[in-house]
Amino acid sequence: MRALKRLTAVxxxxxxxDPAAFFWTLIFPVALVxxxxxxPSSRKYSPELGARGIDYYTPVVLVMSFAxxxxxxxxxxxxxxxxxxILRRLSTTPVxxxxxxxxxxxxxxxxxxxxTVLVLGTAGLLWGVKLPSNVxxxxxxxxxxxxxxxxxxxxxxxxxxxxxxxxxMGSALFFPLMFFAGLYVPRELMPAAVATxxxxxxxxxxxxxxxxxAASGSPSLTTLAVLAAYxxxxxxxAARLFRWE
Amino acid sequence: MSVIVVSDLRKQYDQKVVVDGLSFTVEEGEIFxxxxxxGAGKTTTVECVAGLRKPDGGSISVYGxxxxxxxxxxxxxxxxxxxxxxxxxxxxxxxxxxxxxSFYDDPADWRELMTDVGLKDKADSAFNKLSGxxxxxxxxxxxxxxxxxxxxxxxxxxGLDPAxxxxxxxLVEEVRDRGITVLLVTHFMEEAERxxxxxxxxxxxxxxxxxxxxxxxxxxxxEQKVRFRPASALDDTLLTALPEVTSVERHGRQVVVTxxxxxxxxxxxxxVQHQIIAMDLxxxxxxxxxxxxxxxxxxxxxxxx
Ligand SMILES: Nc1ncnc2c1ncn2[C@@H]1O[C@H](COP(=O)(O)OP(=O)(O)OP(=O)(O)O)[C@@H](O)[C@H]1O
Ligand SMILES: [Mg+2]
Numbered sequence: 001m002r003a004l005k006r007l008t009a010v011x012x013x014x015x016x017x018d019p020a021a022f023f024w025t026l027i028f029p030v031a032l033v034x035x036x037x038x039x040p041s042s043r044k045y046s047p048e049l050g051a052r053g054i055d056y057y058t059p060v061v062l063v064m065s066f067a068x069x070x071x072x073x074x075x076x077x078x079x080x081x082x083x084x085x086i087l088r089r090l091s092t093t094p095v096x097x098x099x100x101x102x103x104x105x106x107x108x109x110x111x112x113x114x115x116t117v118l119v120l121g122t123a124g125l126l127w128g129v130k131l132p133s134n135v136x137x138x139x140x141x142x143x144x145x146x147x148x149x150x151x152x153x154x155x156x157x158x159x160x161x162x163x164x165x166x167x168x169m170g171s172a173l174f175f176p177l178m179f180f181a182g183l184y185v186p187r188e189l190m191p192a193a194v195a196t197x198x199x200x201x202x203x204x205x206x207x208x209x210x211x212x213x214a215a216s217g218s219p220s221l222t223t224l225a226v227l228a229a230y231x232x233x234x235x236x237x238a239a240r241l242f243r244w245e
Numbered sequence: 246m247s248v249i250v251v252s253d254l255r256k257q258y259d260q261k262v263v264v265d266g267l268s269f270t271v272e273e274g275e276i277f278x279x280x281x282x283x284g285a286g287k288t289t290t291v292e293c294v295a296g297l298r299k300p301d302g303g304s305i306s307v308y309g310x311x312x313x314x315x316x317x318x319x320x321x322x323x324x325x326x327x328x329x330x331x332x333x334x335x336x337x338x339x340x341x342x343x344x345x346x347s348f349y350d351d352p353a354d355w356r357e358l359m360t361d362v363g364l365k366d367k368a369d370s371a372f373n374k375l376s377g378x379x380x381x382x383x384x385x386x387x388x389x390x391x392x393x394x395x396x397x398x399x400x401x402x403x404g405l406d407p408a409x410x411x412x413x414x415x416l417v418e419e420v421r422d423r424g425i426t427v428l429l430v431t432h433f434m435e436e437a438e439r440x441x442x443x444x445x446x447x448x449x450x451x452x453x454x455x456x457x458x459x460x461x462x463x464x465x466x467x468e469q470k471v472r473f474r475p476a477s478a479l480d481d482t483l484l485t486a487l488p489e490v491t492s493v494e495r496h497g498r499q500v501v502v503t504x505x506x507x508x509x510x511x512x513x514x515x516x517v518q519h520q521i522i523a524m525d526l527x528x529x530x531x532x533x534x535x536x537x538x539x540x541x542x543x544x545x546x547x548x549x550x
Contacts, residue, residue, distance in 0.1 A: 010344050081333070084331040084332075085330035086331065086332065086333065092295055092296075092323070093345065093349075094320040094391075095348040
C-alpha cells in the first residue's frame with residue numbers, strides 16, 4: 001500500500017512535469033470550450049442541431065479530452081516505460097510492475113475527472129450550459145466512456161512496442177474516431193447511415209451516452225451495451241496480451 | 246558458505262542454445278565475476294539468477310530460494326542493476342531513491358546511500374539530465390536501497406570514462422565491505438582483475454575457466470616480452486644463452502627479448518652481471534587479457550578438431 005501510494009504520487013508529479021500531457025488533456029479542452037462559446041452564433045439556438053452550438057459541443061469536447069488521454073497518454077507512458085526497461089526493473093523489486101500500471105490509471109482517471117469538472121464548470125459559468133441534472137445517469141456515462149477508452153488505451157499499450165508506433169497509432173485512431181463523435185461535422189448533419197455507424201464507434205457512443213443522460217436521465221441500453229462490449233473486449237485482450245518486457 | 250548455487254543451467258531462445266550447462270557457486274561476501282565476449286550468455290545467466298528469465302534446465306538457488314518459485318522472497322534479498330534500464334526522464338534522483346526505498350520492508354537509509362554514491366549534489370536533478378556515470382551510480386544505489394544480501398551488477402562501467410570507471414570500482418569495493426555478496430558481469434579484464442575474488446570466464450554459454458584472477462593468469466603460459474635500450478654494447482648471445490629466452494630482436498637501439506617463465510629476472514640479472522645499464526626497461530607481463538584470449542582461443546581449437 002505504501003509503495004502504491006508513493007508510486008501514484010510520483011506518477012502525478014511526472015504527469016505535471018510533462019507539459020504536453022496536461023496541455024492536451026486539461027488546458028486544451030477548456031480553451032476549446034472558451035473559444036467555441038465566444039463565437040456569437042454558437043450561443044444562438046440552431047434548429048439543425050436542436051440546441052445551441054455550445055450545448056452541442058460541450059459533451060463532444062469532453063469525449064475528445066478522454067480520447068486524447070486514452071489514445072495518446074496511456075499508451076505513450078506505458079510503452080515508454082516498457083521500452084526503457086522500467087517495468088522490467090520494477091519486476092526485480094518486491095513490488096512488481098503491476099502497481100505502476102494501477103498508479104497510471106489512477107492519474108488518468110483523476111485527470112479525466114478534473115477535466116470534466118473544468119469543462120462543465122467553464123461551459124456552465126461562461127455560457128450557461130446546463131449542468132447534468134441526473135447525476136446518476138451522468139456518472140454512468142462518464143464511467144463507461146472513460147473506462148472504454150482506457151481499455152482501448154491499455155490494449156494499444158499491449159500490442160505496440162515502441163513509443164513512435166504508439167504516437168502514430170494514436171493519431172491514426174484519434175482523427176477518424178473524432179469524426180464519428182461529431183467534432184468536425186455535427187452528427188445531426190451527417191447522412192443517416194454515417195451517423196448510425198458513428199453510434200457504434202467508441203467515441204460516437206460516448207457522446208451519445210452523455211446526450212442521452214442529459215435528455216432522458218440515463219444512457220440508452222443500446223449505447224450502454226456498445227460501450228460495455230468495447231470495454232470488455234479490449235480490457236480482456238489487454239490483460240491477455242500485455243507484456244512487461 | 247555458498248549463497249548462490251547454479252548447477253547445469255541451460256537456456257535457449259527458439260532453437261539457439263545460449264547457456265549450455267553452466268555450474269558455479271558464489272561464496273558469501275565475495276565478488277564473483279562473470280567475464281566473456283559479447284553474446285556469451287552473461288546477461289542471460291545472471292537474469293536467470295535474479296528470476297527475470299526462466300531457465301530451460303538445471304537449478305539455481307540463492308540463499309536456498311528458487312528464483313522462479315520463490316520470486317517474491319528473492320526480491321527482498323537480491324538487488325539488481327540491469328544492463329539496460331532507465332528511469333522516467335523527469336524523475337529526480339531523490340524521488341527515485343525514496344520511491345525504491347518504499348518498495349522494501351527494511352530499506353537502507355536512502356539519503357545516506359545517495360551521499361555514498363556521490364549523488365547528493367544531484368538529488369534534485371532529473372534522470373535525463375544526469376551524465377552516464379551518474380545514471381550508473383543511481384542504478385547501483387537503487388540496487389542497494391533494499392539492503393540486499395546479494396547484488397547483481399551487469400556491466401556497470403560500460404560507457405564510462407576511465408575516471409568514472411575507477412570511482413565506480415571503489416563503490417563496488419565499498420559494497421563488498423558492507424558484507425553484500427556481489428555477482429558482477431563485465432567484459433573488462435582490468436575491472437575483473439581489480440575487483441573479483443573469483444572469476445568465471447564463459448564463452449558460447451559454457452564455462453571455460455573458473456579461478457582467482459591470479460590463478461587464471463598463472464595457468465596461462467604465454468610469452469612475455471622485455472624491452473630496453475642498453476647504455477653500452479651488448480652481445481645478444483648473453484641473452485640467447487638463457488633458458489628463459491626464446492628470441493632477441495633489435496629495433497634500432499632497442500632490444501626486444503621474448504621468452505617465458507621469470508624472464509624479467511633472468512634478463513636483468515645478466516645485465517647486472519655485465520654491468521650494462523638498461524634504459525627504458527619495460528616488461529610486458531601476461532595479463533588476464535592474455536589468459537582470456539588463450540582460454541577462449543583454446544576452446545576454439547578444441548571445437549575445430
Ligand atoms: N530475449 C532474447 N531473445 C532471443 N535471443 C536472445 C535474447 N536475449 C539474448 N539473446 C541472445 O542470446 C545470446 C546471449 O545473450 P546475452 O545477453 O546473455 O549475452 P551477454 O554475454 O550478456 O552479451 P553482452 O556482453 O553483449 O551483454 C546472444 O546471442 C543474444 O543475441
Ligand atoms: Mg550482457
